[in-house]
Amino acid sequence: MTTEQRAERLVEVLIAEFGELIALDPAAFRRKFRKMAASPFAFYRGSASVFYADLTGDFADESFLDERTSRVWIHGDLHAENFGTYMNSSGELVFNVNDFDEAYVGPFSWDLKRFVASVALIGYAKALSDDVITDLVTRFATSYLTELRAIAAGGDDAIGSITLANADGVLRTVLQQARLNTRVDLLREQTTIDNYERRFAIGDGVFEIDDETWEQVAYAYHRYLGTLPAAGATLRPVATHIKDIVLRKGVGIGSAGLPSYNLLLEGSTQALENDVIIYMKQAQVPAVARHIDDERVRGYFRHQGHRTAESQRALQAHADPWVGFTELGGIGQLVAEVSPYAADLDWADVNEPEDLAAVIADLGRAVARMHSVADDESSHDLVDYSTEEAIVAAVDKNDAAFVPHLVEFAHAYGLRAREDHQIFVDLFRNGRFPGL
Numbered sequence: 001m002t003t004e005q006r007a008e009r010l011v012e013v014l015i016a017e018f019g020e021l022i023a024l025d026p027a028a029f030r031r032k033f034r035k036m037a038a039s040p041f042a043f044y045r046g047s048a049s050v051f052y053a054d055l056t057g058d059f060a061d062e063s064f065l066d067e068r069t070s071r072v073w074i075h076g077d078l079h080a081e082n083f084g085t086y087m088n089s090s091g092e093l094v095f096n097v098n099d100f101d102e103a104y105v106g107p108f109s110w111d112l113k114r115f116v117a118s119v120a121l122i123g124y125a126k127a128l129s130d131d132v133i134t135d136l137v138t139r140f141a142t143s144y145l146t147e148l149r150a151i152a153a154g155g156d157d158a159i160g161s162i163t164l165a166n167a168d169g170v171l172r173t174v175l176q177q178a179r180l181n182t183r184v185d186l187l188r189e190q191t192t193i194d195n196y197e198r199r200f201a202i203g204d205g206v207f208e209i210d211d212e213t214w215e216q217v218a219y220a221y222h223r224y225l226g227t228l229p230a231a232g233a234t235l236r237p238v239a240t241h242i243k244d245i246v247l248r249k250g251v252g253i254g255s256a257g258l259p260s261y262n263l264l265l266e267g268s269t270q271a272l273e274n275d276v277i278i279y280m281k282q283a284q285v286p287a288v289a290r291h292i293d294d295e296r297v298r299g300y301f302r303h304q305g306h307r308t309a310e311s312q313r314a315l316q317a318h319a320d321p322w323v324g325f326t327e328l329g330g331i332g333q334l335v336a337e338v339s340p341y342a343a344d345l346d347w348a349d350v351n352e353p354e355d356l357a358a359v360i361a362d363l364g365r366a367v368a369r370m371h372s373v374a375d376d377e378s379s380h381d382l383v384d385y386s387t388e389e390a391i392v393a394a395v396d397k398n399d400a401a402f403v404p405h406l407v408e409f410a411h412a413y414g415l416r417a418r419e420d421h422q423i424f425v426d427l428f429r430n431g432r433f434p435g436l
Contacts, residue, residue: 017049033046068385108387111367140363191244228321308334323335371387
């Protein structure tokens, strides 16, 4: 494929994915595309649609896939920056995969490939040699398979969730930093006190709404309450009083052009320091779903908000008790808490190969656990068999090829993404994307 042919392909795929949203809010997508232009990794983060088009095109490969391993509940956008902390339904801080907007049911290896290509991009950005990148991918793949085998064998040797009880090094530091966060600090950052009552502060990207919109969002909120599991009730407010609602317009790489509402709720007491902020955001069709033809999966979800919420519950052991869904204007919405205990892993702070290797090995274990929880032993019946047993059985048919397969892909697609980034920059700066 020539450079011009690849350029035409990038325009075709990205406009197919974002064209309707671009027409609604061109300015938001100019911001999104400029953020994507900043680096190959930023481009990779924002172009999952291109990645999956390639996995079903030039990079199509059925290795380790069969009827069962092609129907695993996957994250859908498993790059290295989609990991962080959250407070689970047991009140325990966990470091794990986050951001389930792209989750779906599909080939387990697509998650692994999306991650290892991102490792190659991070390694290249840190000027690491190909040999070091190979070692990092090998660490990830080996720890993933070791943990998955331990889970399939009964779990006695599995490490399990990454928490303060077993984390060390960089990830322990991230958990400790999250532990220092407080609800009071979050409220101070996003709200103000007016006449002895708390309200949202209006500022960049935060807008007041009219009375009609307020009533619609409040009605959607009360419908959302009925989607919450009873098990999480003790961590939610005893009251359902809404103090304030504001509109937020997403400007990040993943949320460009999508409306989102923040709701300020009365906490468990009348004291102002335990008020809670939740968000209600429009959910979109995941990029991976456009390349999976499975009516059972497609028909399982009421709408995209339902898909996102159910995916997060399925893929997170003891998920955030606030995760739920609703509809607003006939469009599916994801609802969850704006948590004060969320902290992301900052890769800028992890630079030495030995530190990177330790972190990436931990992430391999986290991914194995994620793939193992949403199966026949979960509360969901979409995947009705043991995924860990299915994946281990498929890999064991050609065990020696598993790690080299992922290493080869990481290098090949890392190069493709770096080249695509330059093509994308030239397309964008020369006005080749319609509507922008």
